[in-house]
Amino acid sequence: MGKTKVxxxxxxxxxxxxxxxxxxxxxxxxxxxxxxxxxSKTSCAGMCYREPLVEIIDESGSYLxxxxxxxxxxxxxxxxxxxxxxxxxYIVCTDLYDTPxxxxxxxxxxxxxxxxxxxxxxxxxxxxxxxxxxAIKKIISGGMKPQEIIKVVMESGLxxxxxxxxxxxxxWKFTYNSKSAEKYVICNAxxxxxxxxxxxxxxxxDPHSVVEGMIIAALAVEATAGVIYxxxxxxxxxxxxxxxxxxxxxxxxxxxxxxxxKDFGFDISIKEGAGAFVCGEETALIASVEGKRGMPGRRPPxxxxxxxxxxxxxxxxxxxxxxxxxxxxxxxxxxxxxxxENSRGTKVFALAGKIRHGGLVEVPMGIxxxxxxxxxxxxxxxxxxxxxxxxxxxxxGCIPSWLSDTRVDYESVNATGAIMGSGGMVVMDESxxxxxxxxxxxxxxxxxxxxKCTFCRIGTMRxxxxxxRITDGGGEEGDIQKLEELAEQIKDSSLCGLGQTAxxxxxxxxxxxxxxxxxxxxxxxxxxxxxxxxLTYTVNDHSCTGCTVCARNCxxxxxxxxxxxxxxxxxxxxxxCGICFTKCKFEAVSVS
Amino acid sequence: xxxxxxxxxxxxxxxxxxTDLRLLDGxxxxxxxxxxxxxxxxQETQSIYGFLPKEAFKKLSVELQLNLxxxxxxxxxxxxxxxxxxxxxxxxxxHGTACHVQNAGTITDALEEALxxxxxGTTEDDLFTLESVACLGCCSxxxxxxxxxxxxxxxxxKEAVRVIKEIRLKEKELPI
Numbered sequence: 001m002g003k004t005k006v007x008x009x010x011x012x013x014x015x016x017x018x019x020x021x022x023x024x025x026x027x028x029x030x031x032x033x034x035x036x037x038x039x040s041k042t043s044c045a046g047m048c049y050r051e052p053l054v055e056i057i058d059e060s061g062s063y064l065x066x067x068x069x070x071x072x073x074x075x076x077x078x079x080x081x082x083x084x085x086x087x088x089x090y091i092v093c094t095d096l097y098d099t100p101x102x103x104x105x106x107x108x109x110x111x112x113x114x115x116x117x118x119x120x121x122x123x124x125x126x127x128x129x130x131x132x133x134x135a136i137k138k139i140i141s142g143g144m145k146p147q148e149i150i151k152v153v154m155e156s157g158l159x160x161x162x163x164x165x166x167x168x169x170x171x172w173k174f175t176y177n178s179k180s181a182e183k184y185v186i187c188n189a190x191x192x193x194x195x196x197x198x199x200x201x202x203x204x205x206d207p208h209s210v211v212e213g214m215i216i217a218a219l220a221v222e223a224t225a226g227v228i229y230x231x232x233x234x235x236x237x238x239x240x241x242x243x244x245x246x247x248x249x250x251x252x253x254x255x256x257x258x259x260x261x262k263d264f265g266f267d268i269s270i271k272e273g274a275g276a277f278v279c280g281e282e283t284a285l286i287a288s289v290e291g292k293r294g295m296p297g298r299r300p301p302x303x304x305x306x307x308x309x310x311x312x313x314x315x316x317x318x319x320x321x322x323x324x325x326x327x328x329x330x331x332x333x334x335x336x337x338x339x340x341e342n343s344r345g346t347k348v349f350a351l352a353g354k355i356r357h358g359g360l361v362e363v364p365m366g367i368x369x370x371x372x373x374x375x376x377x378x379x380x381x382x383x384x385x386x387x388x389x390x391x392x393x394x395x396x397g398c399i400p401s402w403l404s405d406t407r408v409d410y411e412s413v414n415a416t417g418a419i420m421g422s423g424g425m426v427v428m429d430e431s432x433x434x435x436x437x438x439x440x441x442x443x444x445x446x447x448x449x450x451x452k453c454t455f456c457r458i459g460t461m462r463x464x465x466x467x468x469r470i471t472d473g474g475g476e477e478g479d480i481q482k483l484e485e486l487a488e489q490i491k492d493s494s495l496c497g498l499g500q501t502a503x504x505x506x507x508x509x510x511x512x513x514x515x516x517x518x519x520x521x522x523x524x525x526x527x528x529x530x531x532x533x534x535l536t537y538t539v540n541d542h543s544c545t546g547c548t549v550c551a552r553n554c555x556x557x558x559x560x561x562x563x564x565x566x567x568x569x570x571x572x573x574x575x576x577c578g579i580c581f582t583k584c585k586f587e588a589v590s591v592s
Numbered sequence: 593x594x595x596x597x598x599x600x601x602x603x604x605x606x607x608x609x610x611t612d613l614r615l616l617d618g619x620x621x622x623x624x625x626x627x628x629x630x631x632x633x634x635q636e637t638q639s640i641y642g643f644l645p646k647e648a649f650k651k652l653s654v655e656l657q658l659n660l661x662x663x664x665x666x667x668x669x670x671x672x673x674x675x676x677x678x679x680x681x682x683x684x685x686x687h688g689t690a691c692h693v694q695n696a697g698t699i700t701d702a703l704e705e706a707l708x709x710x711x712x713g714t715t716e717d718d719l720f721t722l723e724s725v726a727c728l729g730c731c732s733x734x735x736x737x738x739x740x741x742x743x744x745x746x747x748x749x750k751e752a753v754r755v756i757k758e759i760r761l762k763e764k765e766l767p768i
Contacts, residue, residue, distance in 0.1 A: 232635070274671070293665050354694075
C-alpha cells in the first residue's frame with residue numbers, strides 16, 4: 001500500500017456546494033504541513049445530496065466523507081491523516097461496515113457511470129488503468145469488421161438513451177449502408193430538459209468513455225470525422241472534453257491512423273450549442289452545427305442517409321456512447337443480462353425534486369418507480385406524502401403514486417402516457433400542484449418552440465393562456481375539453497418531436513389528476529395550496545402569541561399587530577408569498 | 593416563441609459607437625474561408641464585448657462574407673446571444689423543474705422587486721442583470737441562483753435579496 005489518498009469530488013454539483021474551496025484548503029494544508037498524502041480530484045459519484053464529498057483511502061480501507069466544509073476538512077486531516085483516527089460522524093460510506101447511505105448504491109448497476117467518481121477525468125492514464133481504450137485495441141488488433149461491431153451492438157439490445165429509444169445497432173447499420181467518401185458521427189450533448197443532468201455528470205466525470213464510444217461508432221460506420229454538440233451552459237464539461245480529446249490525440253487514439261489502424265483517419269471537434277432546446281432534435285442539431293437557426297427539417301431523408309453537410313451522419317446521445325466501450329469489452333450477452341426483454345441494460349436517472357437522496361443513479365431497466373424513489377432515493381423529505389414522478393421532462397408526463405409499481409422500461413412507461421426521455425426524474429409530493437406543473441412545462445415548450453409549425457407556435461400559446469387562467473382562478477366550464485382538443489391538434493400537426501410531445505405533460509395530468517383541474521375551475525381552489533392567486537392567509541386568534549416573527553419577515557409589511565397581541569394580515573397588501581406560514585412557530589397562520 | 597425574442601431585442605439593439613473593431617481582426621483571420629462558422633464567430637464576438645454590437649455585425653458580414661440577415665436570424669434564435677450590454681453581475685436564477693417545485697418563482701419575484709427590473713432586464717446603474725435559466729444542474733441544492741462563479745443554494749427570497757445587498761455594499765453603491 002502506497003501513500004494515503006485524499007480525493008475530492010469536483011463535479012459541477014460539488015463545486016456549487018463548495019468543493020472547490022475544500023480542495024484548495026486541503027492543498028494548502030498539505031503544503032503547509034508537508035503531509036505525506038496524494039491529493040487528487042474526481043467527479044460526481046452521484047450522491048449530490050451529500051456534496052461536497054471527500055474520500056480518504058488508507059491502508060485500512062476507504063472512507064467517503066459527506067457534507068465537508070473547509071473547517072471539517074481541517075478536522076479530517078488532523079484526525080484521520082495525522083492521528084490516524086477516522087471521523088465517524090462524517091462518514092457516509094465505507095467498505096468496513098454498513099451505513100444508512102449505502103442503500104443509495106445498493107441496487108445500482110454502474111455501466112455508463114462505471115468510472116464517474118472513481119477516476120480523475122482529466123487524466124487519461126487513470127481511464128486506461130480501468131480498462132479504457134481496451135475496446136478499440138481489441139477491435140483493431142482483432143481485425144473486427146464494421147458489420148461485426150454492429151452485430152455486437154445490435155445483440156446487446158442497446159436503445160438510444162436520449163429519449164427516442166431507437167435501436168442503436170440498427171441506426172449504425174443504416175449509416176454503414178449509406179455509401180459516401182465522407183461520413184460523420186455526432187454526439188448529442190445538448191441536454192436541455194430542465195431537471196436533467198445525466199449527460200453533464202457523465203461528460204464531467206468520464207469524458208474518455210464518450211470519446212472512445214464515438215471512435216468505435218466511427219469504426220463501425222466508417223466515419224471520417226466526429227462532432228460533439230454540447231451546451232455552452234456546461235463550461236466544465238466542455239473543458240474536460242477538450243482535455244480528453246487532446247489527450248486521446250496525444251496517445252494516437254484520434255487523428256491520422258487512429259488507434260493504430262492504418263488508413264483510418266478520425267478526429268473529433270467540439271461545437272458549443274448556443275441555447276435552444278429544439279437543437280436536441282437531430283435535424284435541428286445538424287442545422288445548428290452548420291451555423292444556421294436550429295429549425296428541424298423533414299425526415300426522410302434521415303441523417304443516416306443525408307445529414308451534416310448532406311453526408312451520412314450517425315447521431316447518438318452521450319449515455320449511449322458511454323455504454324459502447326463496456327459492451328465491446330464485456331460482450332453483448334453480459335449487457336443484455338440486465339433489463340427487460342425489450343429494454344436491455346441500464347438507464348441513468350437524475351433524481352431531483354421532493355426527494356431525500358437526490359442525485360444520479362444508474363439502475364437496471366425494469367426496476368419499479370417505487371424502488372427508485374423509496375429504496376435508492378430514501379423517500380420524501382418531511383412528513384408529506386408522495387404524489388407523482390415526472391419522467392421525460394417537457395416531452396414526458398407525470399406518473400401518479402398509485403402507478404408507482406410501474407416498471408421503468410420503454411414500453412411500460414409509454415403505456416402510462418409519459419415517456420422514458422433522457423432520464424430526468426422529478427419527484428413531487430402533496431404540496432406540488434399538478435396544474436401548475438403542466439403550466440410550467442408548457443411555458444417552457446412554448447418559449448422553445450422554433451416557430452416553424454403553426455400548431456406548435458400558436459397552439460402551445462393558447463394552451464398556456466388557458467392554463468394561466470385556470471391557475472389564476474379564472475377557469476371556465478369547458479376548459480379541460482379545449483385543452484384536450486388543442487393537445488391532439490398540436491400532436492398531429494407538428495413536424496418534430498418538440499411539438500408532437502409538448503402537450504404530454506398536460507394530457508397526463510388531466511388523465512390522472514382531473515379532480516385537481518376541476519377544483520381549480522369550479523371551486524377556485526388549489527388542493528395542493530400552491531397556486532398563489534387562489535390562496536388566502538389568515539392568522540388564527542387563539543394560536544397567535546404575538547411573537548412578531550411573521551410581521552418582521554413579511555416582505556410587503558402586510559401584517560400588523562403589537563407585541564403579544566394577535567396579528568392581522570391585510571389581504572389587499574398580501575402577495576401570498578407564504579413566508580408567514582413557514583416562519584410561524586405556533587402554526588397560527590392558516591392557508592385556505 | 594422565438595419570435596418574441598426578436599420583438600423584444602430589436603428595441604434594445606445597441607449601437608457600438610465606442611466599439612473597438614480591431615479586436616475582431618484575429619477572429620476574422622481564424623475563421624476566414626471556413627464553413628459552419630456562424631455560431632462560433634458570434635460566440636467569440638460576444639466573449640470579446642460581452643454582447644453583440646451592431647458595428648461588429650457589419651464588419652464581420654463584410655469580412656467573412658456572411659449574410660447580415662442570416663447573422664441577425666441566428667443571433668436572435670439562440671438564447672445565448674445578447675444584442676445589448678449587460679450588467680457587471682449577471683444573476684442567473686435557476687428555473688429547472690427541481691427548482692420550480694421548490695418555489696424558484698419566489699426568488700425571481702423577490703429579486704425583481706428589490707432590483708426594480710423585470711426578468712431579463714439590467715438595473716439602471718448597470719450593476720446587475722437578472723436572468724432566468726433552464727437548469728444550473730445542482731438540483732439537490734434547489735432553489736439555486738448563480739452570480740458570476742458563485743452558486744447560492746437552498747435560497748429564500750429574503751436570502752437572495754441579502755446576497756444582492758452585500759454585493760451592492762461591496763461595490764460602494766447606495767444600499768437598496
